[in-house]
Amino acid sequence: MASQNKNTIQKSDASRVSKKKRKSSSWMTSLIFRWISQISFFILTIYVGWMFYLFVRYCETGGATVYVTRSPGVEAFLPIGAFMGLKYFLGTGKVDPLHPAGFVIFASILLTSFLFQRGFCSWICPAGTMSEWVWRFGDWIKSKFNKGVRYWVEAFPVKLTCGLSMISTPIVTLMLLDIISFSSFGSPNMKFIYPFMIAAIIIPFALSRKIWPARVEDSIARVWKYSIFAFFAVTILIKMPVQQLEMMFTNVPFMKVADVRMLKFFTNMSMLAIIILSVIVVFSIFSKNYWCRYFCPYGAMIGILGWASAFRIVRNKKTCIDCSKCTIACPVHIEVEKKNVVYNVECLGCYDCVDSCPVDDTLDMKLLGYKKKIHYAVYAGFVVGLFVVFMNTARVTGYWYNNVSLQEYMERISDLDDPKYEHKQGEFAVE
Ligand code: SF4
Numbered sequence: 001m002a003s004q005n006k007n008t009i010q011k012s013d014a015s016r017v018s019k020k021k022r023k024s025s026s027w028m029t030s031l032i033f034r035w036i037s038q039i040s041f042f043i044l045t046i047y048v049g050w051m052f053y054l055f056v057r058y059c060e061t062g063g064a065t066v067y068v069t070r071s072p073g074v075e076a077f078l079p080i081g082a083f084m085g086l087k088y089f090l091g092t093g094k095v096d097p098l099h100p101a102g103f104v105i106f107a108s109i110l111l112t113s114f115l116f117q118r119g120f121c122s123w124i125c126p127a128g129t130m131s132e133w134v135w136r137f138g139d140w141i142k143s144k145f146n147k148g149v150r151y152w153v154e155a156f157p158v159k160l161t162c163g164l165s166m167i168s169t170p171i172v173t174l175m176l177l178d179i180i181s182f183s184s185f186g187s188p189n190m191k192f193i194y195p196f197m198i199a200a201i202i203i204p205f206a207l208s209r210k211i212w213p214a215r216v217e218d219s220i221a222r223v224w225k226y227s228i229f230a231f232f233a234v235t236i237l238i239k240m241p242v243q244q245l246e247m248m249f250t251n252v253p254f255m256k257v258a259d260v261r262m263l264k265f266f267t268n269m270s271m272l273a274i275i276i277l278s279v280i281v282v283f284s285i286f287s288k289n290y291w292c293r294y295f296c297p298y299g300a301m302i303g304i305l306g307w308a309s310a311f312r313i314v315r316n317k318k319t320c321i322d323c324s325k326c327t328i329a330c331p332v333h334i335e336v337e338k339k340n341v342v343y344n345v346e347c348l349g350c351y352d353c354v355d356s357c358p359v360d361d362t363l364d365m366k367l368l369g370y371k372k373k374i375h376y377a378v379y380a381g382f383v384v385g386l387f388v389v390f391m392n393t394a395r396v397t398g399y400w401y402n403n404v405s406l407q408e409y410m411e412r413i414s415d416l417d418d419p420k421y422e423h424k425q426g427e428f429a430v431e
């Protein structure tokens, strides 16, 4: 009898599986749909960056090259400016006059995340797109390695990041509590903490998995992005007076060319920046979502805000056949097969788990409180639609372009080597 019951269950499982397979024979899946969205935004980002480069060239050469208008979209690459713009808006009700588009993009990311969790990361963000391409390429490379090599190329970046996080987290905490500052690093007493730093790096490599599980390591490594986010949030959102921001937007030359300096960071990269960027790229090949998972402060902020979202991946445990395909597919290592509702700050709303589930109506995105599942195209429509509508509303209502004239840009950009356009540890020249 027992064996008859078992057979019946397996049979019904099989019928659900085959039904799903027939249904999903279409070439259009959530993954393809997501890639179309990601590639579109990626191309748009490249276009905006290239237009800005041409604009800067025009100003540098005193108008000798082809003129293109400045693309305000580049302000999206000024995360510190975005935090400043948010504080300014909260304190005065006014939009940052120098980087209004940066503020609008930042605000639309916040709103999108609050409503639709981390959909921005997996459907729009160009850094998330690059990160995904790189780890998918890495998956292919790793398939050529044997088990031992595969383990180490995956584990090494996480272990090292975990060790560095055990050093950086107390330092950032002490800085936020005003117990130490940047100048403290010049103190001779620093040598006393070197042994602790060395121990922090060694521990993740030396301890066995039994007493130091991979999940512990991963959680400690992820504190990096929360430290960076906390640093910005406390030093700008909490501590920086609104009057100081007002003065910076008006009288600090660096702020007027912050976007140009960001461009120069990429076009004239220092050796140190090249090394750090190369390490991030190599680690991203072998460790899924390395940048987004461990370092992106936007990811940390979006994850926290997204906690409020009612859009959730929901599993029907009655029909689930415990095949683990969802967990294997999840790029952020959530054990989807063990959750009834995925409440996790790392969930990207990417639908990869939904796509991989072989049983109909078992794993879906849902609006909590409603039974109907949310189709990926509808979810993408919400995320991308809100983002685009928000930006275009800002455009037509005059909150997109700043008030810096072309003449002023030409004067400042041709004079960019002047020390007044630099800053030392947050100290700026004033004019
Ligand atoms: S739980 Fe599903 S939707 Fe969330 S990140 Fe993992 S695969 Fe993507």
Ligand code: SF4
Pocket (backbone or CB within 6 Å): 315, 319, 320, 321, 322, 323, 324, 325, 326, 327, 336, 337, 356, 357, 358, 359, 362, 363
């Ligand atoms: S929810 Fe996950 S474990 Fe359950 S059937 Fe779907 S893919 Fe398999």
